[in-house]
Amino acid sequence: MKSSEVKFQNHFKLDVPFKDIIIFESELEKYGIQYYYEENEPFISDGVKYFLLDSDREKIDQLLLRNDLIASTETIHVSDYREERKIQKLYLKTLLIAVLIILIVSIIVSL
Incomplete structure (x- = not known):
């Protein structure tokens, strides 16, 4: 569920490559995880920056592992x-x- 309120609560940012966006968003919707995203400029980044609640961190970790998705934080870029x-x-x-x-x-x- 896309919600701009996520940005104003305790959150973390996750960069998801363009090729994984559809799967990632469908899984977030499937499990009812709130998120907000900002599309980065295509020439600056390879994906979309998601704002996710700190309280959902474990669910999101499991979601990424289950679906074999690659995502990175602002501080640790994962290739x-x-x-x-x-x-x-x-x-x-x-x-x-x-x-x-x-x-x-x-x-x-x-x-």
Whole structure:
């Protein structure tokens, strides 16, 4: 339940990546957890900043674990290593293809 009152009570902030917003919000609604959010500028952040009540902290921790969601606080930024791994694999494939092309061209030129 979206409520601006959350900002004026004891709360904490949680940054949720854009790719996880739908699941996160549906779980918050499912368990009746009050929240408020501010959309960050797309070029500044990768997600949405949620204001959540301190009293719901344990429920939210369980919600994140159950749904395998990545979220971070303002002080501790958490990276989604699964996404970084995909980028590293793409980089290695590109590097391998470039090396193979250079080898093939050098063999053709030397003939």
